[in-house]
Amino acid sequence: MIDSKRLAAIDIGTNSIRCLVVEAAEPGGYRLLDDEKATVRLGEGLQASGKISAAAWERAREALRRMQQIADGLGVVAVEVVATSAVRKACNGAEFVSAMKAENGIDIRVISGEEEAELAVLSARHHFPMGSTSYALVDIGGGSAELVFATGDAVQGVLSMDLGAVFLTETFLQKDPPGKKEIKALRQQVRNTFHQHLGHRTFHPQQCLIGSGGTITTIGSMLMAQRNESYDSVNRYEVLHSDVVHLLAMLERMPVKDRRHVQGLSPERADIIIAGMLLVDELMNFLGTNILRINERGIREGMILRGLEKYRLIDHAPVKDWSEAVWTLARTCHVDIVHAEQTRLLALEIFDAVADRYGLEERDRTLLEAGAILHDIGYFINYAKHHKHSYHLIRHATLFDFSPREKELIAHIARYHRKSMPKLSHENFGWLSEEDRARVMKLGGVLRLADGLDRRRTQEVVEMTARLDCDDLVLDLVGRHGLEAEIHGGEVKSDLFQKAFGLKVVFHQLNPALFSVG
Secondary structure (H helix, E strand, C coil): CCCCCEEEEEEECCCCEEEEEEEEECCCEEEEEEEEEECCCCCCCHHHHCCCCHHHHHHHHHHHHHHHHHHHHCCCCEEEEEECHHHHHCCCHHHHHHHHHHHHCCCCEECCHHHHHHHHHHHHHHHCCCCCCEEEEEEECCCCEEEEEEECCEEEEEEEECCCHHHHHHHHCCCCCCCHHHHHHHHHHHHHHHHHHHCCCCCCCCCCEEEECHHHHHHHHHHHHHCCCCCCCCCCCEEEHHHHHHHHHHHHCCCHHHHCCCCCCCHHHCCCHHHHHHHHHHHHHHHCCCEEEECCCCHHHHHHHHHHHHCCCCCCCCCCCHHHHHHHHHHHCCCCHHHHHHHHHHHHHHHHHHHHHHCCCHHHHHHHHHHHHHCCHHHHCCCCCHHHHHHHHHHCCCCCCCCHHHHHHHHHHHHCCCCCCCCCCCCCCCCCCHHHHHHHHHHHHHHHHHHHCCCCCCCCEEEEEEEEECCEEEEEEEECCCCHHHHHHHHHCCHHHHHHHCCEEEEEECCHHHCCCC
16 A cells, blocks of 8 residues: 655756655655656757747656656655746746646746745755854756855845856857866856855855755765765765865866766766856855865755645644744744843734724734744844844744745844834835835834833833823833833834834833732
8 A cells, every 4th residue: 555645846947857756754754765857958048049949848748747657656645846947037938837737737836046045955954954053055956056145044145146057058168178268258257146146245154065956966976986985875975175176177178078978977967067066166265165065955855845844744743833933943043032022022012002093913913923033033143233134034034834925024024123214225125015015114113112112131111001092102111120221212212113103102101019010
């Protein structure tokens, strides 16, 4: 009898299509049943024509039909299928997706470069417990390369660049072997792209680079062959930058026909390996890192790990709710939990006072609550501009039960707990809908005010009642001692709240003798 806890993941890339079939296994893992690959070159000629060619279309159709049959034969409960750069860019990409659905019954989801990166991160974390180490992660495909910066489990930034191995080869490398001018032009393009997207950013020195994708695994395979090593897999294999430099120098002098005979290099990848390795070389130079750690599975494994949770294929897996995920992230980033809880309680009291009049809903309350808990996680990176660090950490975190839009809103709510108020010129705030910008203003204003009311971070406010009185929000405060610092903090940080709601904030400090104060 076929086990029902089986799942398939198909990754439709620019160079190849891969299908993994797994069986869920305790505790919280899986067993690989099948790994099918087809080099279909879906992005062949895409740079020139702008569309998927008829020949590549047919190769992909046949590969997908075969993979669907394999998955069906192994009795999977679901087949998760994603398409990346080639289908994303092609003018007939939507037509391709519709045709594969009609012909093979395959539902293809075209994902963004950012989601590609998130899936690669999921896989990397499955294999590399990084502790508090700073690192970069790159996933190199045929059409694009995704770059992630992180410290421990906290993602600081994600970038998708048009630096895939097929794309770079077709654009720059026409001669066989490549000419010196071609190599120089390709290197300059890669450097320009890095400086354009990363030159203005500051990151911790990267202690290592984790890589996934065909280029990365091929580097490991070639080096293992050169060293006469016979490990079962290149997963977690470590490569030095000097290894990449020496291997690349050797391959650059070879014509394609000779490269096809290099041990560890698949003949189907021989024509694009130079562009991919050059990208790795330049990235390691740019980051100043000397170690490349190889993650063999990458995006496909990220799909598997997400699918196992989505379809609840693992027995006894803990059932998460949003608050568990949020508090876990807070603890991971060493948040001041007591201050976070105080800010949460004060923010919810204020929210409940204004919600009905201003049409705020229960889900808005949840977004505010999550933002209050996480508003200071940016301290994990640095105190300076920690509100901006909080934004990036939340935006790229894995938060159960929140949609991408909601996660973006939480990130913005936390971002505005200090410093300047929202502006259309601020990163990503301007492209929010008008409704969501107003939501961020209101919820961010509530959080900002609540944060000010714990100015000393000693929870001096032991009781607070919030109420509306015409055009005023009245806050009746009870403290252990004098609340001068807290009231001043609230006054200073009431600016966004007053702008968003059109209310004046009035602070009343009540006599603690009238209340039971612990």
